[in-house]
Amino acid sequence: MNFKYFMPTEVYFGEDVVANNKEVLGPLGKKALVVTGRTSAKNNGSYHDIAAALGELAVDFILFDEVEENPSLETIEKGSRLGKENHVDFVIGIGGGSPMDAGKAMAVLIKNPELDQETIFSGEKFDHLPFVAVATTSGTGSEVTQYSIVTSDKEKIKKNLGQSVFPRVAFVDPKYTYDLPYAITVNTSIDAFTHLVEGYLNTNATVMSDIYGEKGFALFKDCFKGLLNYELDREFRKKVMLASVMGGIQIALNGTSIPHGMGYALTYFKGLPHGLSSGVFTIEFLRSFKNKDKLNRMLDIMEFSSLDELEEVFEKLIHLDLDITEEEIKDYARTFVSNKEKLKNYPEEISFEQILAIYTKSLLK
């Protein structure tokens, strides 16, 4: 029953949470760097709400709206330069995981002007400017995690920045997702589900983290129905956003497991969206466990009589069209197992051959 529990983010969940709680931004400083993707934040109302709140508080801000999907270290440096030149006191990341993660990295680089995209990975932990997250997808949970996943073109891979940047405040308003297109809704919902699964069936799982996992699975019982029936109404949006926050808290506590680590190569080399790149391994990951106790509890909560039923749902939601060879798969598997850190959250012994089998069965069906 021993556990450590740490979740320092102040989370505001529900409709109009930015306007109703804007005063929490006041003490963070006089000038903010607002970080977004190219268009969606301006269309879904989130940028407008933040700009209005800052205006009413007389907090000045400067906008960096150039974050691409899977943000590169170059983009992060560019935004950081803008923040340094303007002497900002805090950073607000608005968007899906990409702008939120990029904003977290900028909060570190602005606070430590001597750092650059090489030295930030030295292993040393650095302080950061206060960071505020405004989530506009229901998937990554980045609004409640300390992680920032960045793309290194030099190393040809996506990786964790290795710094700990928990948002000071997270605004989670489902209304920003009401018009999220179906395909992005599926991809990001699968991401949220994989966080729940990988955080739950995890070496670090505790009685506290299981609470989030089990509640998240109960929400997904309905969310899967919404996705399969194209019923993306407000009730669905609220439930999947809540499940996404719960998945985020789970991975903040426990970390993800092997599907996430295995999937980064698919995003980098094949352009597969993040949620699908992990989700494509979920079923084989679940089949790989010898101890089925927790797996069966998870299936019971979602009212699936077997893993095959969950697989049917995944087959309806994920349509892969990957051009990939056995040789490429072997390369990914070799690179993946060469980093033992990536295997430590998997609660049983797992060999290179088993990892290769998960890759092969999932990708060469």
Ligand code: NAP
């Ligand atoms: P994303 O890459 O942030 O955005 C994907 C697309 O969705 C973009 O085209 C974006 O448009 C659009 N979009 C965002 N919100 C929208 C809305 N409300 N309505 C319409 N379109 C919208 O997608 P994501 O899946 O949320 O984030 C993926 C990234 O998060 C990956 O880099 C992944 O590695 C990372 N991640 C981080 C964590 C963590 O704990 N930090 C966990 C999991 C994943 P715009 O570009 O115009 O905004």
Ligand code: ZN
């Ligand atoms: Zn993820």
